[in-house]
Amino acid sequence: MFLVGLSGGIASGKSTVVAVLRELGCAVIDADVIAREVVQPHLKAYQQIVRCFGPEILQESGEINREALGNIIFSHPEKRRLLNAITHPEIQKEMLKQVLKYFVLGYRYVILDIPLLFETKGLTKFMKHTVLVYCDPQTQLARLRKRNGLSQAEAEARIASQLPLDEKRRLATHVIDNSGDRESTRQQVLRLHARLEDSLDFLWARLAVGTAVAALGGLLYLLLQHFIS
Numbered sequence: 723m724f725l726v727g728l729s730g731g732i733a734s735g736k737s738t739v740v741a742v743l744r745e746l747g748c749a750v751i752d753a754d755v756i757a758r759e760v761v762q763p764h765l766k767a768y769q770q771i772v773r774c775f776g777p778e779i780l781q782e783s784g785e786i787n788r789e790a791l792g793n794i795i796f797s798h799p800e801k802r803r804l805l806n807a808i809t810h811p812e813i814q815k816e817m818l819k820q821v822l823k824y825f826v827l828g829y830r831y832v833i834l835d836i837p838l839l840f841e842t843k844g845l846t847k848f849m850k851h852t853v854l855v856y857c858d859p860q861t862q863l864a865r866l867r868k869r870n871g872l873s874q875a876e877a878e879a880r881i882a883s884q885l886p887l888d889e890k891r892r893l894a895t896h897v898i899d900n901s902g903d904r905e906s907t908r909q910q911v912l913r914l915h916a917r918l919e920d921s922l923d924f925l926w927a928r929l930a931v932g933t934a935v936a937a938l939g940g941l942l943y944l945l946l947q948h949f950i951s
């Protein structure tokens with residue numbers, strides 16, 4: 723089994739690409755979804771967040787007010803580091819559990835959608851492939867502002883809280899450019915999917931060659947034994 727790390731920048735189109743991969747039957751684990759699950763009331767991370775950020779980041783229901791927490795952490799790097807230190811270990815544990823689940827279910831590769839893949843030290847070494855969902859800076863800013871209803875300054879602060887996409891682009895083994903329309907992105911995802919499936923064929927071919935060589939070696943050994951004795 724191998725892992726494929728998928729990343730991008732905020733609002734660069736990761737979910738849009740993942741939707742196509744899921745349609746194609748791929749197993750995908752979404753770190754943003756897990757990040758929401760691990761901060762449910764009464765879990766360890768929830769209690770730590772309330773202790774560090776105070777009850778003002780809670781909704782009346784007791785759940786975390788994500789908008790309020792986002793406003794704090796995207797404008798204060800030290801608060802962001804604190805939130806990351808609380809949530810990331812829990813997110814990583816849950817992701818590992820889900821990888822094992824897919825392994826047991828017989829999936830031969832799993833796609834991990836991790837927004838901070840390239841920012842998190844040592845994470846890419848577990849990935850056979852890394853995919854960057856790229857988007858040009860003006861389009862990224864416009865899509866983020868529109869989706870989240872943010873001012874120019876708020877959107878820029880969120881983008882600046884991550885490594886620039888041009889830098890991530892150099893670190894990835896595959897790039898999907900989502901600056902254009904959805905159909906152009908879909909075509910690129912279909913090509914990526916074909917390559918992932920091809921690398922599976924390559925793995926099976928290596929396994930088959932390895933088995934054949936071992937079998938021939940065994941046969942040769944038996945023949946030699948027969949003729950020597």
Ligand SMILES: CC(C)(COP(=O)(O)OP(=O)(O)OC[C@H]1O[C@@H](n2cnc3c(N)ncnc32)[C@H](O)[C@@H]1O)[C@@H](O)C(=O)NCCC(=O)NCCS
Binds near residue numbers: 732788802809884
């Ligand atoms: C700050 C929070 C409450 C904002 O919640 P909200 O529902 O508004 O946004 P959502 O979770 O859907 O994230 C949207 C995008 O923001 C970016 N983002 C989220 N957290 C961070 C972070 N700590 N640093 C930089 N970018 C981040 C990512 O690109 C992500 O895809 C939430 O993102 C959070 O709890 N973040 C900390 C956990 C984390 O690092 N998540 C990223 C996946 S590992």
Ligand SMILES: Nc1ncnc2c1ncn2[C@@H]1O[C@H](COP(=O)(O)OP(=O)(O)OP(=O)(O)O)[C@@H](O)[C@H]1O
Binds near residue numbers: 730733869
């Ligand atoms: N090719 C496209 N053309 C037009 N709009 C798009 C395109 N791709 C994505 N969008 C829109 O841009 C916004 C961001 O896309 P998406 O949610 O896929 O990004 P993301 O990287 O998953 O975001 P996040 O940072 O929240 O995880 C969404 O409102 C989406 O509908």
